Amino acid sequence: MGRPRLLPDRSFPRYAYLPGKGPHPVRDPGGHSYRVQPVLVIASLDSEEFEWGQDLFNHGYYWEAHEAWEGIWQIANRGSPLRAFLKGLILLCATGVKIREGKRTPAMRHARRAGALLRDLITAPHDHFSSALGISPGLLADLAEATAEAMPASPMTTQGQPEPVFDFVLGDA
Template sequence: MGRPRLLPDRLFPSYAYLPGKGPHPVRDPGGHSYGVQPVLVSASLDSEEFAWGQDLFNHGYYWEAHEAWEGLWQIANRGSPLRDFLKGLILLSATGVKIREGKRTPAKRHARRAGALLRDLTPAPHDHFSSVLGISPELLADLAEATAEAMPASRMTTQGQPEPVFDFVLGDA
């Protein structure tokens, strides 16, 4: 795909999940993450789990990126900029899922919600968020909303193959 990897030694899942297409990753015994125990992590942008979410997102595994970041979001301090930032990325991942499903209205709704969270981040951690992503949260919000508005056509891929729908990548490798 030509996209950078932050954790090149970590194997991607065997398929990129889309709701209703293939086994549910966690609930179905045939799912790629069935029976996998959650990893104990800290809510940090320097964590391997955050970088794993970036790799998954950048390569079109949007449902899986959502899951990686949701674990961090759940343990982040309520009301913190980090928690809002993670929620914005989770909604951005949901936008990618909806675009891949061809669902324009939900994609636009998720992109707007992600954009609002990313634009409202307080200035103090803002520079750190920008340096980790390699893009400012405001620009990321603009790009997410523009992608959802344009609703890129899905390219033909083998069922379950990841398909990046965003023209940007998160983070530098």
């Protein structure tokens, strides 16, 4: 079963970056994002860049999803629920990278940190987070921690191939 796309007209990077397993996307001249001009982002869950992060995450491009969401996180108001939410998603991306690397302890650490941030959002009226993801932040935290705890096998068929490690899909595509 294929995973849905939120932005089907936008092409995925030519590889999914894992640290030490290929050219750094931004710093290396062979990187998929070397000298690519950053896109203009807005601090909104309705932005194309937020959806792009979801597409990347859902399809196993965890480092790249982190980069997409970090741009929004950087301009979100400090101390805002949106900024905490984005930080939680960025930590989920780090969890995905560590799972792909086979590093259980760091994967669990990132998953727990993400879970703590996402669960803090449960007590406030932030239904727009659930709507944007198609899943509540609390359930997302539970699923991410369970995935890291179980350390799913991540068959690396070809270096650089994206491999989704989470059983859930973000977004309402």
